[in-house]
Amino acid sequence: MEENKKTYWPHMIVGFLFLGIGLGIWTLKSASSLPVERENKYMMSYQDADANINEILEKQALFSQNYSIKILNTKIIQVEKDKNSRKSFIDPIELKKGENQFNYSVVDKNGQAVKNAAVTFMLTRPHTDKDDQKFDKINFVNNSYQTPKINITNIGRYTLVARVEIGKTIGFLETSAYLP
Numbered sequence: 001m002e003e004n005k006k007t008y009w010p011h012m013i014v015g016f017l018f019l020g021i022g023l024g025i026w027t028l029k030s031a032s033s034l035p036v037e038r039e040n041k042y043m044m045s046y047q048d049a050d051a052n053i054n055e056i057l058e059k060q061a062l063f064s065q066n067y068s069i070k071i072l073n074t075k076i077i078q079v080e081k082d083k084n085s086r087k088s089f090i091d092p093i094e095l096k097k098g099e100n101q102f103n104y105s106v107v108d109k110n111g112q113a114v115k116n117a118a119v120t121f122m123l124t125r126p127h128t129d130k131d132d133q134k135f136d137k138i139n140f141v142n143n144s145y146q147t148p149k150i151n152i153t154n155i156g157r158y159t160l161v162a163r164v165e166i167g168k169t170i171g172f173l174e175t176s177a178y179l180p
Helices: 009-033 046-051 053-066
Strands: 067-072 098-100 103-108 118-125 128-135 139-141 144-146 150-152 156-166 169-179
Touching: 046 053, 053 067, 053 156, 053 169, 067 156, 067 169, 103 118, 103 156
Parallel strands: none
Antiparallel strands: 067 103, 098 150, 103 144, 118 128, 118 156, 139 144, 156 169
16 A cells, blocks of 8 residues: 655745745845935045055154144034943034034144135035035134035934045044034
8 A cells, every 4th residue: 555645845845935035025125125325424425534544643643643623613402422332432523403514724733723624525425425524625714714604404414524635635523513
């Protein structure tokens, strides 16, 4: 007498194959629907910054030896420090809803204001460049470089980036900001 035994392993192999193909297609569709954001570090694309990082760092070190940049007339938000965190936070400046204007002082090591610097300013948000506002020429007004009035309406975190070029040196100042 011959027993009628059914084996299910061929069906399982085919099922796992279809499951694998289905998950692969789902992964590709999900990954292609997510936007790719550009890097805002050094006010250039990630590829340009990566290709020229040594030159950027040399120019920035030379700048730091001779000049300093400081943001003026801002209100700091005191953030409660997390005693369980090892990461140190710099308290962000407070933005106001509506028009904001930022002033930067650029001084040499003798404390004299530098009037002939090429200053660029960018307002950006962490992890996205959708809301970026960039101003290529910031004017020297009343002993500081003053941005135009910028309208900020979306609450959340921001980064204020100032790029100062003096001769062959370039300095950057990134300041965390928050609109409550």
